[in-house]
Amino acid sequence: MHESIPVLDFGSQTAQLIVRRLRELGVYSELLPHDTPEADVWALQPRGIVLSGGPASVYEPGAPQLPPWLLESDLPVLGICYGMQLQAHTLGGRVEGMQSREFGPAEITVVDPDLLFADMPTQQQVWMSHGDHIAALPPGFRVLAHSPGAPFAAAGDDRRRWYGIQFHPEVVHTRFGRDILRNFAFRICKCRGDWQPENFVAEAIERVRAQVGDGRVICALSGGVDSAVAALIVHHAIGDRLTCVFVDNGLLRQGEAEQVVATFREHFHIPLIAVDAADEFLEALAGVADPEQKRTIIGEKFVRIFEREARRIEGARFLAQGTLYPDVIESRAPDRQKGVTIKTHHNVGGLPADMQLTLVEPLRYLFKDEVRAAGHALGLPDEWVWRHPFPGPGLAVRVLGPVTRERLATLRAADAIFMQELRIAGLYRATQQAFAVLLPVRSVGVMGDGRTYADVVALRAVTTEDYMTADWARLPAELLARVSSRIVNEVPGVNRVVYDISSKPPATIEWE
Numbered sequence: 126m127h128e129s130i131p132v133l134d135f136g137s138q139t140a141q142l143i144v145r146r147l148r149e150l151g152v153y154s155e156l157l158p159h160d161t162p163e164a165d166v167w168a169l170q171p172r173g174i175v176l177s178g179g180p181a182s183v184y185e186p187g188a189p190q191l192p193p194w195l196l197e198s199d200l201p202v203l204g205i206c207y208g209m210q211l212q213a214h215t216l217g218g219r220v221e222g223m224q225s226r227e228f229g230p231a232e233i234t235v236v237d238p239d240l241l242f243a244d245m246p247t248q249q250q251v252w253m254s255h256g257d258h259i260a261a262l263p264p265g266f267r268v269l270a271h272s273p274g275a276p277f278a279a280a281g282d283d284r285r286r287w288y289g290i291q292f293h294p295e296v297v298h299t300r301f302g303r304d305i306l307r308n309f310a311f312r313i314c315k316c317r318g319d320w321q322p323e324n325f326v327a328e329a330i331e332r333v334r335a336q337v338g339d340g341r342v343i344c345a346l347s348g349g350v351d352s353a354v355a356a357l358i359v360h361h362a363i364g365d366r367l368t369c370v371f372v373d374n375g376l377l378r379q380g381e382a383e384q385v386v387a388t389f390r391e392h393f394h395i396p397l398i399a400v401d402a403a404d405e406f407l408e409a410l411a412g413v414a415d416p417e418q419k420r421t422i423i424g425e426k427f428v429r430i431f432e433r434e435a436r437r438i439e440g441a442r443f444l445a446q447g448t449l450y451p452d453v454i455e456s457r458a459p460d461r462q463k464g465v466t467i468k469t470h471h472n473v474g475g476l477p478a479d480m481q482l483t484l485v486e487p488l489r490y491l492f493k494d495e496v497r498a499a500g501h502a503l504g505l506p507d508e509w510v511w512r513h514p515f516p517g518p519g520l521a522v523r524v525l526g527p528v529t530r531e532r533l534a535t536l537r538a539a540d541a542i543f544m545q546e547l548r549i550a551g552l553y554r555a556t557q558q559a560f561a562v563l564l565p566v567r568s569v570g571v572m573g574d575g576r577t578y579a580d581v582v583a584l585r586a587v588t589t590e591d592y593m594t595a596d597w598a599r600l601p602a603e604l605l606a607r608v609s610s611r612i613v614n615e616v617p618g619v620n621r622v623v624y625d626i627s628s629k630p631p632a633t634i635e636w637e
């Protein structure tokens with residue numbers, strides 16, 4: 126049994142990342158609901174506790190509270206964002222709603238470099254995402270760092286070993302986040318660091334074998350890295366009792382369907398069924414503009430098709446999918462204590478309630494970079510491992526507003542130009558996801574001395590490690606200029622191109 130630092134979950138979208146960072150540091154961690162019974166927490170042999178952020182405001186009625194037992198224990202505690210506000214609120218400080226909210230990058234100044242901020246610069250970039258702030262510290266606490274928007278960006282009580290930070294150390298955009306967590310784990314909690322990540326792939330294969338028994342599995346294969354890795358794991362587990370099913374939903378990019386099928390057949394020796402379901406999807410989506418409605422329709426259609434294909438294979442009761450942890454977290458049901466729904470990923474929240482197949486999701490607790498590492502270990506070709514993600518609902522969530530064949534064609538052409546130029550510039554791998562979006566507005570232009578009133582294409586390119594947070598990619602102006610001019614010249618019906626300069630948060634990577 127390992128020592129641990131459990132994370133109590135108050136509903137933050139990035140709570141699972143804290144767990145990951147701690148594991149990366151060699152300290153075992155699990156994400157537990159904030160009201161987990163005390164005995165279950167002690168069973169993990171905790172050396173300290175982290176309180177995650179969360180969407181609630183501590184001063185509102187019904188906001189989730191600190192577990193009373195924690196106040197009595199002598200465990201060190203690190204409160205992050207809501208967790209810090211909760212510490213302050215509970216121990217006699219004051220938390221207020223703020224006029225100038227902070228979302229995105231901010232710079233903090235460390236005023237006390239002991240313990241938590243040991244061995245790092247005084248000025249550092251952090252990632253903030255809060256609307257409330259601490260107006261007065263509780264007795265015993267002193268300020269450790271401040272930022273322009275948060276006079277108490279970090280504070281602590283050394284006697285009690287309780288610390289709080291208003292920013293998020295778990296996201297990569299907090300430059301020294303790892304070091305702060307390391308200081309908490311090793312200097313404050315005095316962990317030994319006795320956890321070695323086990324061989325994930327071997328374990329996953331075992332789990333699939335146990336779940337499936339002698340049944341047959343169909344695997345929803347998209348051409349993305351997640352489903353390819355899921356397919357390889359299932360294939361290792363049950364061999365030829367696996368059949369992959371690729372669906373052309375009419376929402377794919379230019380040439381994608383042909384390319385996925387060809388590459389798969391070249392690299393894998395697993396039976397593949399390619400289903401052309403474009404008409405079915407586009408009919409179901411006709412006239413639908415609401416993003417969540419689009420996702421639900423697409424999620425249901427996918428499953429009906431998988432059920433249909435499964436019926437043709439004797440004994441196929443299981444559906445394998447490349448679901449990742451971010452899909453699960455972002456699809457969580459609306460519950461102010463447990464997190465809010467940001468968007469219903471088609472493969473999680475978008476699944477119909479009466480689904481006939483049992484899910485096999487070997488990657489459900491992993492993040493993208495962990496999946497890529499697993500794919501590499503399984504011998505997946507580099508090109509596949511490093512493919513940009515492409516969402517299951519595809520171009521339906523990039524044609525904003527109602528989806529029509531004509532608008533899909535416009536977007537495909539613009540997107541292909543952007544991708545082509547990005548590759549020529551050698552910047553495909555330097556961005557983690559890039560694509561074009563067709564906006565539901567028209568704007569006035571002048572072309573060939575005539576007036577145009579035509580569509581607007583937005584270009585989106587982001588840098589990110591785990592897709593939970595992201596920054597907009599600083600693509601060279603010359604590249605953007607070339608893409609813009611080619612799109613306007615080559616794609617009929619588009620007279621304007623804009624570049625999206627929003628980070629996540631507050632935006633998301635996709636526009637819907």
Ligand SMILES: Nc1ncnc2c1ncn2[C@@H]1O[C@H](COP(=O)(O)OP(=O)(O)OP(=O)(O)O)[C@@H](O)[C@H]1O
Nearest residue numbers: 345346347349350351352372446447514515516517
């Ligand atoms: N066109 C498709 N045909 C069959 N299954 C699909 C299709 N699109 C998505 N899926 C299923 O939905 C899952 C979730 O899609 P998602 O896009 O998140 O993952 P991915 O396509 O495997 O990888 P990536 O995120 O890199 O695109 C996939 O892993 C796959 O199982």
Ligand SMILES: O=c1[nH]c(=O)c2[nH+]cn([C@@H]3O[C@H](COP(=O)(O)O)[C@@H](O)[C@H]3O)c2[nH]1
Nearest residue numbers: 469470471514515516517518592633634635
């Ligand atoms: O399979 C998917 N089904 C979905 O419904 C879905 N929605 C978003 N995404 C992808 O998830 C990552 C994070 O996206 P957002 O910042 O837009 O939430 C990005 O990589 C998105 O492309 C999806 N993938």
Ligand SMILES: NC(=O)CC[C@H](N)C(=O)O
Nearest residue numbers: 178179206207255256257
């Ligand atoms: N990210 C968070 O934990 C936010 C905490 C709180 N809801 C705020 O807005 O300040």
Ligand SMILES: [Mg+2]
Nearest residue numbers: 347349515516
């Ligand atoms: Mg995909």
